[in-house]
Amino acid sequence: MNESSPIYGLMAEFEQPAQIVAAAVAAREAGYRMVDAYTPFPVEGLPEAIGFHRTRLPLIIFIGGLIGCIGGFYMQYWCSAVNYPINVGGRPFNSWPMFIPVTFEMTILSAATAAVIGLFALNGLPMPYHPVFNVPQFAMASRNRFFFCIQADDSHFDLSSTRNFLAGLQPHAIYEVQP
Amino acid sequence: MAGSPSHSPNDAAELEPAVLAPGHTFASVTDKISAIVLTRPASRGWWFGLLISFALVMLLLIAITYLLVVGVGVWGINIPIAWGFAIVNFVWWIGIGHAGTLISAILLLLHQEWRTSINRFAEAMTLFAVACAGLFPLLHMGRPWFFYWLLPYPNTMKVWPQFRSPLVWDCFAVSTYFTVSLLFWYVGLIPDMATLRDNSRSRMGQIVYGVLAMGWRGSARHWRRHEVAYLIMAGLATPLVVSVHTVVSFDFCIADLPGWHSTIFPPYFVAGAIYSGFAMVLVLAIPLRYFYGLQDFITDQHLHNMAKVTLATGMIVAYGYGIEAFMSWYSGNPYEEYVQYNRMLGPYAWTYWLLILCNIVIPQSLWSKRVRTNVPLLFCVAMVVLIGMWLERFVIVVTSLHRDFLPSSWGMYSPTFWDWATLLGSVGLFFCLLFLFLRLLPAISMSEMRELVEEVEGPEAHAH
Numbered sequence: 269m270n271e272s273s274p275i276y277g278l279m280a281e282f283e284q285p286a287q288i289v290a291a292a293v294a295a296r297e298a299g300y301r302m303v304d305a306y307t308p309f310p311v312e313g314l315p316e317a318i319g320f321h322r323t324r325l326p327l328i329i330f331i332g333g334l335i336g337c338i339g340g341f342y343m344q345y346w347c348s349a350v351n352y353p354i355n356v357g358g359r360p361f362n363s364w365p366m367f368i369p370v371t372f373e374m375t376i377l378s379a380a381t382a383a384v385i386g387l388f389a390l391n392g393l394p395m396p397y398h399p400v401f402n403v404p405q406f407a408m409a410s411r412n413r414f415f416f417c418i419q420a421d422d423s424h425f426d427l428s429s430t431r432n433f434l435a436g437l438q439p440h441a442i443y444e445v446q447p
Numbered sequence: 448m449a450g451s452p453s454h455s456p457n458d459a460a461e462l463e464p465a466v467l468a469p470g471h472t473f474a475s476v477t478d479k480i481s482a483i484v485l486t487r488p489a490s491r492g493w494w495f496g497l498l499i500s501f502a503l504v505m506l507l508l509i510a511i512t513y514l515l516v517v518g519v520g521v522w523g524i525n526i527p528i529a530w531g532f533a534i535v536n537f538v539w540w541i542g543i544g545h546a547g548t549l550i551s552a553i554l555l556l557l558h559q560e561w562r563t564s565i566n567r568f569a570e571a572m573t574l575f576a577v578a579c580a581g582l583f584p585l586l587h588m589g590r591p592w593f594f595y596w597l598l599p600y601p602n603t604m605k606v607w608p609q610f611r612s613p614l615v616w617d618c619f620a621v622s623t624y625f626t627v628s629l630l631f632w633y634v635g636l637i638p639d640m641a642t643l644r645d646n647s648r649s650r651m652g653q654i655v656y657g658v659l660a661m662g663w664r665g666s667a668r669h670w671r672r673h674e675v676a677y678l679i680m681a682g683l684a685t686p687l688v689v690s691v692h693t694v695v696s697f698d699f700c701i702a703d704l705p706g707w708h709s710t711i712f713p714p715y716f717v718a719g720a721i722y723s724g725f726a727m728v729l730v731l732a733i734p735l736r737y738f739y740g741l742q743d744f745i746t747d748q749h750l751h752n753m754a755k756v757t758l759a760t761g762m763i764v765a766y767g768y769g770i771e772a773f774m775s776w777y778s779g780n781p782y783e784e785y786v787q788y789n790r791m792l793g794p795y796a797w798t799y800w801l802l803i804l805c806n807i808v809i810p811q812s813l814w815s816k817r818v819r820t821n822v823p824l825l826f827c828v829a830m831v832v833l834i835g836m837w838l839e840r841f842v843i844v845v846t847s848l849h850r851d852f853l854p855s856s857w858g859m860y861s862p863t864f865w866d867w868a869t870l871l872g873s874v875g876l877f878f879c880l881l882f883l884f885l886r887l888l889p890a891i892s893m894s895e896m897r898e899l900v901e902e903v904e905g906p907e908a909h910a911h
Contacts, residue, residue, distance in 0.1 A: 285901060292667075308473060308642075309897040310670035320668045325675050333683075347599055347607035369616040369694055373623040376687045380627045380680055384634060387676040388661070391669045393637075395662035407645035409665050410638070412473035412897070 276399035276447040277302075277419035278430050279406075280439035285311040288414040291437045292317035295418060298433060302422035306400065306415040325386050332382020333375050340374025341367055402446040417445060466561040467896075467903050468743035476744070476896040480889050481646050483739055489886060492738055497882040503875020510868040511586065519589045521865045528848045528860035533587035535840040536870050538695055539723065540580035540877075541621065542716075542836060546724020547573030548628060548688040551635075552681035560902070561752055563895045564744040568735065568884070569728050570632045575880040576727070577625045579873040584617070586869070613697040620694040627687055631680050634673070637663050638894040692720045699843065706786035706847030709774065715767030722760035722806075723836035725753050729829035731881070733822055735890065744891055751819050757832065758813040764839075765807045782852055790846045794859065799842050805835025 282288045288305055292314060295303050303318050305311075315321070341364075348354075349361035388394070400406050400417060409415050416439075418430055434442050514521055524531035547569040554562035585591045597618040599607050608615045640660035647653045663669070696716035699707040729750065736745040775787035790799045809831045812818045819825060850857045884890070 305667040306665045307667060307670065308477070308665060309638075309894045309901065310674050311667065311901075314667040315671040318667055320671060323672050323675055325672050326679060329676075329679050343599060344610040348610055352605065352607055363611060366611040369613075369690070369697070370610055370619045372690055373616075373619040373687075373694075376683050376690075377623040377626060380630055380683050383676045383680050383683070384630045387634065387672055390672055391666075393661045393663065393669075398662060398664055400664055406664075410642040410645045410663075411477045 274447065275420055275427075276402075276445040277417050277422075277425070278427070278434055279400065279403055279415050279417040279443045279445050280434040280437060281405060281408075281441045281443070282414040282416065282437075282439050283412075285314075285414060287437070287439075288416050289313050289317050291416045291434075291439070294437060295416070295433070299424045300418050300422050300430075302419040302425070304417050304419070306406070306409040306417070308410055308412060308414070311414070323390065325383070325390060328386035328390075329379050329383045332386070333379030335382075336378025337371060337375040339378070340371040343374075344370055399445050399447050403443045405441065405443065413440070466563070466746060466748055467899055468746065469904075471743065471900050471904065473897045473900055476900055477642060477646075477893050479741075480744075480891045480893050480896065481643060483885065484643060484887065484889055485647055485652065490738070493882060493886065497879065500875045500878035500882060503872050504879050506868050507872020507876055510865050510872055513865060514586060514869075515591070519587065521863065522869075523860055523862045523866055525858065525860075527851065527856055527858045528845055530587075530844050530848065531860060532862050532866040532870060533583045534698075535837065535844050536873060537580050537583035537587075538716075538840045538844075539837045540576045540583070540873065541624075541695060542692065542720030542723045543727045543833075544573040544576035544580065544624075544628075544724065545688050545692060545717075545720035546728050547571070547576070548624075548631075548684050549721055549724065550728065551631065552684040552688070555678070555681045556685060560899060561749055563899050564741075564891050565728065565732060565749060565753075566895070567632075567635065567888075567892045568731065568881075568890045570628065570635070571881065571884045571888070571890075572724075572727060572731060573628050574625070574632060575877050575884075577621065577628065578880070579877050581621060581625065582873060582876075583869075584621075613694065613701045616694045617698055620691045624687060624691045627680070627684055631677075631684055634677055634680065635892060635895075636888065637661065638665065638673070639889045639892060641665065642893050643889065689717055692717045699847075704847055704851055705780070705782040706775075706790070706843070709771065711767055711770050711774070715764065715770075718760050718763035718767065719836060719839060722757060722764050723833055725757045725760065726829040726832035726836070729753050729757065729825060730833065733826045733829075735885070739885075739890075741891070744896065747820060747822075750822060750825060754813050754819040754825055754828075757829070758810060761806065761810045761813075761832065768803070768807070785850070786847060789850055790842060793846065793850070795842065795846050795849070798838055799846070802835055802838040802842055805831045806839060809835075 280291065282291065285307065288307065289311060292303065292305055296317065296319060301319065305314050305318055307314065344367040345362055345364075348363070348367075353361045355361075400409075400415070403415075405413070406415060416434075416437075418425060418434070424430070431442060522531055522533065524533070547566075550562050550569040551566040551573075555566070585594050588594060597608055597615060608618075637660060640656050641663040643656040644653055644660045647656055693713040693716070696712040700709055700712040702708060732745050732753070733750065736742050772787050775783040778784070790796070810828060812824075812828060818828065845860050849860055
């Protein structure tokens with residue numbers, strides 16, 4: 269952590285997806301860890317290149333689905349067999365085959381809700397403010413440009429040497445990101 | 448099959464997948480799609496379409512108000528035909544919605560690249576169609592303000608919904624379907640909301656799209672989670688869409704009524720849903736690409752592929768009709784036999800034969816490549832299929848109910864003005880929502896189109 273730099277980080281702008289993957293790989297080899305890459309569409313290999321390998325999201329979705337499945341079935345069981353059993357022609361109270369459709373729908377509903385909530389939670393969204401938006405050109409990150417940012421809180425970060433490092437990657441431009 | 452490059456070795460141009468016109472860049476696809484929302488003024492045609500559909504929404508509101516004031520007797524329903532138009536329209540609309548999920552979820556899982564440019568508005572179509580569909584069972588209840596009785600909640604009457612009833616399954620299935628479709632749609636929209644936020648020049652646009660984008664900044668980590676979530680949600684939506692129409696068909700086939708009580712119903716309903724849904728996508732995509740000049744993105748290849756899916760599902764539906772007729776004879780049950788006989792030769796025979804004409808005979812023209820590639824003709828065939836699928840539900844609902852076991856309880860059904868007004872009004876609501884969607888949200892997924900550009904064009908796509 270470099271206390272003397274009051275900025276969020278240094279950002280390099282690239283024009284091609286291949287360049288930003290190369291930049292991310294080079295930065296990782298140079299020892300930078302607090303980095304992020306911003307792209308207008310998911311670029312293959314980029315998450316791995318910035319050191320992001322696994323997401324817990326599938327587990328969250330699975331747990332969500334499990335809760336929906338068990339909860340959905342139990343709801344019907346409890347309503348029909350425990351809380352208010354109604355004898356219809358001597359048929360079983362726990363008529364489980366008839367409970368499958370609602371159990372299934374509850375599983376899907378709960379898993380999908382978990383997917384969305386999990387996605388937002390892990391991504392830290394909604395986020396009303398983020399320093400990267402202080403760079404005016406960053407608006408192009410949602411159009412056709414690729415931005416690679418090395419954050420100032422990285423232990424290897426030094427304003428001039430990091431700037432030189434980024435310049436060596438031949439970006440379109442380099443920006444200082446205000447916090 | 449669809450979308451893959453054709454294997455003609457001597458023609459280099461044919462090796463290009465025709466799902467995107469050549470020469471596009473990340474910037475050009477983004478600008479062209481976002482321009483419809485951000486910069487291009489609303490055309491006269493758009494205002495005209497919105498006005499007509501808005502007028503129909505007003506008709507719908509009048510019809511609903513009259514219904515609520517007087518009661519369901521304003522419709523042509525009575526015993527023995529208590530379902531009438533309401534259920535016909537419900538099943539028709541929800542079936543139309545299913546193609547949207549099929550395109551967005553199932554084709555995504557099957558890596559069909561051609562889905563990219565049609566999935567967004569197909570999903571919108573799903574949402575609006577399900578919204579129209581949901582209206583009908585609610586209104587049909589007679590006292591729609593008690594709709595929450597279908598939900599299990601602790602209440603002073605200390606009773607619970609009957610979970611063994613297909614109508615309760617329907618409530619769960621349709622509300623789950625709507626919710627999941629909405630979530631799936633919104634998750635796909637977030638990156639595009641960020642694009643609109645960054646490109647909008649009006650303060651209002653920046654704020655509204657900014658709030659909807661929730662601070663999306665395209666981080667590689669976020670993209671990875673987004674991709675994972677989107678894929679898994681597609682995996683969840685796939686069995687969901689099958690289950691929803693299966694449950695809708697349970698509404699019929701759980702009942703002990705000749706003509707309904709049949710195990711063919713779930714698969715044949717699902718196929719019919721996809722059939723009518725693809726017809727609706729064609730009906731919407733053809734004018735959309737014409738009026739907004741989107742032929743580069745929604746190419747002839749798309750229409751061609753959709754025509755093939757329409758034909759394939761139409762054949763499944765035709766098989767369903769055949770099996771239905773065969774089983775009623777093979778069952779040896781006089782009531783079953785009579786239902787089929789009555790459908791073909793009874794007072795509603797004209798609807799049955801019209802349905803056969805619309806759903807089986809006319810769509811056979813899609814075997815011809817000349818029809819599949821002739822855009823106006825394809826539009827007409829799709830319209831015919833939509834009418835045919837509506838007739839199918841009419842035949843199923845009305846001819847089965849109007850003559851069941853006891854001749855003393857037979858009756859006839861004829862729709863009233865208010866039946867037609869509600870149906871037309873729901874069509875208006877659907878198109879009204881769709882017109883607003885076209886102006887307010889990107890009709891084609893920009894982020895997925897950029898991805899497609901990267902795949903198709905490779906490193907040349909960086910210009911501008």
